[in-house]
Amino acid sequence: NAGVTQTPKFQVLKTGQSMTLQCAQDMNHEYMSWYRQDPGMGLRLIHYSVGAGITDQGEVPNGYNVSRSTTEDFPLRLLSAAPSQTSVYFCASSSNRNGYTFGSGTRLTVV
């Protein structure tokens, strides 16, 4: 099994550009989440989903959109990139919320 696959692994954006970070899981997990990890800040929840068609905001949702049209995919869209969005982004999924499987991350730099 591939688990949780995130693409791209690295990305450089200019301020104001938009892009979509892709996340796909092949474990038929209902729960999926997006986190960002910054030095000294731990992982902060951006958006999460408890099933296809259902999404909700996390701790730091501003500047990001998500959708969950299928169980497998949970893309994260940056609407207009800002330097403050420079971070490492992790997608995670779970079948029962008692433990999540994480992807290997996308390292994003906004210049």
Next chain:
Amino acid sequence: TQLLEQSPQFLSIQEGENLTVYCNSSSVFSSLQWYRQEPGEGPVLLVTVVTGGEVKKLKRLTFQFGDARKDSSLHITAAQPGDTGLYLCAGEGSNFGNEKLTFGTGTRLTIIP
């Protein structure tokens, strides 16, 4: 927002020593999860504890969930260089409809050979 505080933030000890990492909150959690993260990788789940007072062992690692389900500890016996990494605790909200997993800021552990 449910906050989780981990201590210590950094810990560097000699191989063979014992150590304990703490994860504390004023909030009640339905479960408490521990992860280990290595550079350039995503966190990997070590254990989940769900019952107040629960103790789980994973080889040399012992995890305990506080009786009130507000805190947890991770004890490592006879630390090995392979234990080096960032240890993260994460709590699942206890309220219906609060399906959020909140992470602590982490403990960066270095085991010196």
